[in-house]
Amino acid sequence: MQIRSALSHLGLFVLCAMVAACGTDPQSVTVGGRAGPNTPGDVYWKRFADHVTEATGGTLDLKLFIRGEIGPEETLFAHLRRGRRVQLAGISTTTVSQILPELDVLRLPFLFDSMAEAGYVLDEHLKQPLTDRLLEHDLVMIDFQSAGFFNVYAKTPILTPEDIVGRRIRINASPAAVKFMKAVNADIVAISFSEIVTALQTGLIDGGEQSTQLFMTGGMAKFAPHYSLTRHGFLTALILANRPWFESLPPEQQRIFREAVPSDRWYRDYFTNLNLELLRQASQEGLVVHDLSPGQRTVWRERTADTAAQLIDELGPAAQRFYDVIQKGKAAFAASQAGAGP
Numbered sequence: 001m002q003i004r005s006a007l008s009h010l011g012l013f014v015l016c017a018m019v020a021a022c023g024t025d026p027q028s029v030t031v032g033g034r035a036g037p038n039t040p041g042d043v044y045w046k047r048f049a050d051h052v053t054e055a056t057g058g059t060l061d062l063k064l065f066i067r068g069e070i071g072p073e074e075t076l077f078a079h080l081r082r083g084r085r086v087q088l089a090g091i092s093t094t095t096v097s098q099i100l101p102e103l104d105v106l107r108l109p110f111l112f113d114s115m116a117e118a119g120y121v122l123d124e125h126l127k128q129p130l131t132d133r134l135l136e137h138d139l140v141m142i143d144f145q146s147a148g149f150f151n152v153y154a155k156t157p158i159l160t161p162e163d164i165v166g167r168r169i170r171i172n173a174s175p176a177a178v179k180f181m182k183a184v185n186a187d188i189v190a191i192s193f194s195e196i197v198t199a200l201q202t203g204l205i206d207g208g209e210q211s212t213q214l215f216m217t218g219g220m221a222k223f224a225p226h227y228s229l230t231r232h233g234f235l236t237a238l239i240l241a242n243r244p245w246f247e248s249l250p251p252e253q254q255r256i257f258r259e260a261v262p263s264d265r266w267y268r269d270y271f272t273n274l275n276l277e278l279l280r281q282a283s284q285e286g287l288v289v290h291d292l293s294p295g296q297r298t299v300w301r302e303r304t305a306d307t308a309a310q311l312i313d314e315l316g317p318a319a320q321r322f323y324d325v326i327q328k329g330k331a332a333f334a335a336s337q338a339g340a341g342p
């Protein structure tokens with residue numbers, strides 16, 4: 001603790017010295033994201049801001065635009081890459097796949113069997129290769145920001161692939177998601193997140209796919225009271241910094257920002273426990289949560305098994321290499337669990 005305190009004071013000293021030497025206002029840093037009030041993402045960014053403020057003694061002018069104020073995520077990403085208006089942001093892999101198409105492999109159906117497996121593969125096998133690839137595009141990867149598994153919500157129960165045939169389903173815009181829903185013969189509807197509730201009310205859609213935290217905080221449960229835990233897709237974002245800006249900082253400031261970002265390991269545990277409590281409470285208020293059996297999930301998995309080969313074939317060799325790294329990580333996770341013992 002004494003060492004950490006000393007390092008924090010050193011960071012404060014460095015920042016104060018820079019401000020005093022320049023004779024200017026505190027350095028301004030803009031952070032972008034998309035988190036609703038009182039959501040796990042909101043807690044995440046507040047923890048980040050509190051750490052930065054404490055480590056710098058408030059000498060840094062930290063501006064949080066985490067409510068989507070900067071515009072659609074594509075706009076936020078463009079500003080981050082330029083580095084003038086935004087210096088650090090949380091960006092979904094769907095958007096980052098604009099420059100790294102192989103990232104869409106992470107959305108393949110049933111890629112991960114559990115949160116523990118996903119976390120292991122992200123932390124131990126994917127973080128360094130992704131860091132290296134993103135540096136080629138002048139982006140510094142700080143960490144993942146996972147959001148859990150996609151599940152299916154609807155006005156009536158959807159327990160098997162047959163239940164979704166012909167249903168009007170809203171999906172997240174990614175090639176993997178499209179292939180998944182086409183494989184089960186759903187009628188895909190492309191609308192923005194902000195339009196979902198209205199679309200449910202008017203009958204434009206019968207349901208959709210969404211992570212638990214966004215489903216619970218997005219107001220969908222009232223109009224789609226059936227939530228099936230298919231766990232068919234994994235959702236994660238990346239915490240990225242503009243490389244020229246980040247590398248222009250003194251090493252002590254770089255360390256402060258890296259340590260201020262909550263670890264994805266902590267965040268996964270936090271929102272997983274919170275999601276369980278939210279679902280428990282919602283179940284008491286009328287939401288029907290369908291926890292699919294292993295056999296039911298196997299039917300979904302088998303029905304969509306061809307999507308991996310189809311997507312990788314379309315995306316090319318980089319996607320195959322990325323997929324191979326994931327499979328190696330999954331095998332290592334399985335081996336670690338087999339050796340754990342009672």
